[in-house]
Amino acid sequence: xxxxxxxxxxxxxxxxxxxxxxxxxxxxxxxxxxxxxxxxxxxxxxxxxxxxxxxxxxxxxxxxxxxxxxxxxxxxxxxxxxxxxxxxxxxxxxxxxxxxxxxxxxxxxxxxxxxxxxxxxxxxxxxxxxxxxxxxxxxxxxxxxxxxxxxxxxxxxxxxxxxxxxxxxxxxxxxxxxxxxxxx
Amino acid sequence: xxxxxxxxxxxxxxxxxxxxxxxxxxxxxxxxxxxxxxxxxxxxxxxxxxxxxxxxxxxxxxxxxxxxxxxxxxxxxxxxxxxxxxxxxxxxxxxxxxxxxxxxxxxxxxxxxxxxxxxxxxxxxxxxxxxxxxxxxxxxxxxxxxxxxxxxxxxxxxxxxxxxxxxxxxxxxxxxxxxxxxxxxxxxxxxxxxxxxxxxxxxxxxxxxxxxxxxxxxxxxxxxxxxxxxxxxxxxxxxxxxxxxxxxxxxxxxxxxxxxxxxxxxxxxxxxxxxxxxxxxxxxx
Numbered sequence: 001x002x003x004x005x006x007x008x009x010x011x012x013x014x015x016x017x018x019x020x021x022x023x024x025x026x027x028x029x030x031x032x033x034x035x036x037x038x039x040x041x042x043x044x045x046x047x048x049x050x051x052x053x054x055x056x057x058x059x060x061x062x063x064x065x066x067x068x069x070x071x072x073x074x075x076x077x078x079x080x081x082x083x084x085x086x087x088x089x090x091x092x093x094x095x096x097x098x099x100x101x102x103x104x105x106x107x108x109x110x111x112x113x114x115x116x117x118x119x120x121x122x123x124x125x126x127x128x129x130x131x132x133x134x135x136x137x138x139x140x141x142x143x144x145x146x147x148x149x150x151x152x153x154x155x156x157x158x159x160x161x162x163x164x165x166x167x168x169x170x171x172x173x174x175x176x177x178x179x180x181x182x183x184x
Numbered sequence: 185x186x187x188x189x190x191x192x193x194x195x196x197x198x199x200x201x202x203x204x205x206x207x208x209x210x211x212x213x214x215x216x217x218x219x220x221x222x223x224x225x226x227x228x229x230x231x232x233x234x235x236x237x238x239x240x241x242x243x244x245x246x247x248x249x250x251x252x253x254x255x256x257x258x259x260x261x262x263x264x265x266x267x268x269x270x271x272x273x274x275x276x277x278x279x280x281x282x283x284x285x286x287x288x289x290x291x292x293x294x295x296x297x298x299x300x301x302x303x304x305x306x307x308x309x310x311x312x313x314x315x316x317x318x319x320x321x322x323x324x325x326x327x328x329x330x331x332x333x334x335x336x337x338x339x340x341x342x343x344x345x346x347x348x349x350x351x352x353x354x355x356x357x358x359x360x361x362x363x364x365x366x367x368x369x370x371x372x373x374x375x376x377x378x379x380x381x382x383x384x385x386x387x388x389x390x391x392x393x394x395x396x397x398x399x400x401x402x403x404x405x406x407x408x409x410x411x412x413x414x415x416x417x418x419x420x421x422x423x424x425x426x427x428x429x430x431x432x433x434x435x436x437x438x439x440x441x442x443x444x445x446x447x448x449x450x451x452x453x454x455x456x457x458x459x460x461x462x463x464x465x466x467x468x469x
Contacts, residue, residue: 023427024426024427025426025427025428026427028427031261032259032261032271035261035262036261036262036263038262038264076378079389079390079391080390081390081391081392081393082343082372082375082390082391082392082393083363083392083393085393091400092398092400092401093397093398093399093400094315094320094395094397094398095397096360096395096396096397097393097395098361098362098363098364099360099364099397100360100361100364101364121373124373124375124390125373128340128373128374128375128376131376131378132376132426132427
């Protein structure tokens with residue numbers, strides 16, 4: 001196995017890992033490994049062509065995954081909180097943020113507080129994921145542009161292969177239009 | 185033998201041009217490396233002091249070159265070409281990167297630093313929380329990670345839960361968890377750093393609500409002199425390079441509360457103190 005094939009396999013494995021766990025670090029490791037595939041350095045033309053095709057597929061797959069997970073309505077100004085404000089309780093005491101729900105006697109009020117804590121935790125996880133995915137999109141998208149223009153924009157046959165693959169893999173209309181524009 | 189240059193200066197430094205029998209024959213044009221941090225804050229993007237996880241774009245001239253980390257750790261992506269990206273690891277260390285091409289090699293050395301401490305500032309545009317006639321106080325704070333002369337955008341932080349230690353009016357809080365974070369780890373979720381400025385450092389910008397709590401009248405008294413009370417959570421914040429397995433503790437810092445007999449209430453965290461008097465009007469954040 002060549003070093004290029006090793007990098008490609010590593011990138012494929014990290015993409016699979018990302019699909020399974022949605023931990024952005026996996027996608028970061030994937031694009032860094034894929035960036036190290038230098039298909040032009042392969043002497044064997046068949047191997048070279050296969051590497052180029054596999055690389056294109058994987059770059060596009062990363063964009064497809066990003067498009068699937070990036071939420072268009074995500075508002076970065078809508079921050080989560082570190083703590084949820086506890087509800088008022090009787091007896092003239094005021095609880096601290098972070099207070100144990102078990103200390104709230106009224107079951108309805110306690111349940112609402114527990115739900116608010118769970119909702120804030122979910123919001124924080126979502127905020128983290130969307131923040132990190134946006135950073136990855138900023139890194140990966142220009143690299144895909146560069147790969148397509150360098151590897152595929154020089155001959156009609158290349159153009160056809162790239163167009164077919166982009167059309168097949170990319171779902172997002174705006175992304176697809178942008179990538180196809182690179183081939184003109 | 186190849187020509188060498190250090191930190192973009194081919195004729196100076198420990199890796200300066202190496203004498204050779206006929207260097208021009210093998211290294212016709214000594215190379216130089218220029219660097220630019222991916223993030224634009226701090227403003228000096230050519231700095232060689234960087235935070236753990238920071239990314240720096242490296243460009244070699246003349247190009248292309250093969251790039252290697254010859255000392256230290258981190259990641260280069262790709263490992264050849266005119267322009268590559270170096271991503272620092274999570275160690276505090278000196279990292280030397282070498283570019284080799286056309287019979288020449290040149291190096292660039294970076295000083296990678298870890299987050300060393302954190303502080304809190306009251307969130308701008310927010311008020312203090314207070315109950316009229318009672319000795320309580322609270323505020324919204326934003327955490328900042330230091331040092332400030334690097335950007336820690338590629339780290340995230342969380343809190344490891346801790347138990348209250350209190351006396352006097354706050355005795356009833358003894359043993360309470362700060363966050364009541366879920367088992368088995370008893371840690372908060374991760375919060376990614378999202379902003380940096382030179383004056384304050386790197387921050388997640390997520391509001392933290394710091395409040396003394398208000399014990400019962402039986403514990404504090406109803407009027408001056410109030411029953412004195414003091415207590416703290418020994419807060420352990422943790423950090424990691426985003427998504428990485430290795431987790432590191434910041435030094436422990438206390439989140440402190442105090443009731444004075446006069447009716448003054450103080451809340452202290454991360455070097456910031458806020459206070460109210462029991463006579464202050466009621467207010468919320």
